[in-house]
Amino acid sequence: MRAVVTCECCGHRQAVERSIEEPESFFVVCHACEGVLRVQVTADAIRTAEALAASHRDSRTTAWA
């Protein structure tokens, strides 16, 4: 999945460059204010993202049929 992080300092939203496959936490640096953000990825968040991706795949398959 791809995560989008909202900076707590300035509200800047940015996509995390790496893909995330399992629950973990890591740090990213805000591109706007250079504040350090702690990102916590939960199993729930991954399941939600995978469900969204799967529904997108399904709709594309339907379009091909």
Ligand SMILES: [Zn+2]
């Ligand atoms: Zn920021």
